[in-house]
Amino acid sequence: MDYVNPRSKPLPVLEAEATEAPDPDRRAFISEAARLAALTVLVSACSGGLGSVTGPGSSTLSKAITVKLSDYPGLANPVSAVRINGTNIPLALVNEGNGQYTALSLICTHQGGTVQWNGQIFICPVHGAEFASDGHWIGGQPTTNLVSFPTSYDAAANTVTISP
Ligand code: FES
Structure with missing residues (x-):
């Protein structure tokens, strides 16, 4: 009888695992799980990690508004800007002087962030x-100019009317 070294024979369990083909259902499940995980990371980066984003294209002023300059002392000296209250979109009025x-x-x-002065x-x-x-637009992320609205200054009344 020939001597057989027991270490030279692979264990039956290991042999079965080595020759077993991957389960196609399991492979599809793992692939789908990886895809969903990547998608989740992408969505969270876009919606939560970059600050408030409302999307461009929503810069329509719904109606004309007359601003009493005495209500906004922050506009007294050029160049200055204040946020106007009571408008349907975030709106700034800038005193350019003269x-x-x-x-x-x-x-x-x-992409619709809210710019700050x-x-x-x-x-x-x-x-x-x-x-x-x-x-x-003067620098940073390339984009188009901010949306502007016509204004009309009434020196006697000390008001500015902003039109849509
Ligand atoms: S939303 Fe991208 S620079 Fe303002």
Whole structure:
């Protein structure tokens, strides 16, 4: 009888595992789970991690509004900007000096973040687009100018009317 080294024979269990074909249902399940996990990460990054995003295209002022400048002492000295109350969209009025006022939607034209005035320019906190006080894009994330609305200054009444 020939001597057989027991270590040279593979164990039956290991042999069965090595030759067993992967279960197609299991492989499909793992592939689907990985796809859903990647999708979940992508959705959470887009919706929660980048700040408030409302989407561009919603910068329509529903009606004209007359602003009493005495209600906004922050507009006393040019160049200054304040957020106007009581409008259907976030709206800023800018005192450019010499009786010139600019009304701007604060909705970023890139992906709808709400831009903020830093004392000199508007900056979007979402991806960093920058806009001059007249709404023109000047740097950061490339996009179009902020939406502006016609204004009419009445020096006697000390009001500015913003039209849609
Ligand atoms: S939403 Fe992207 S820069 Fe404003």
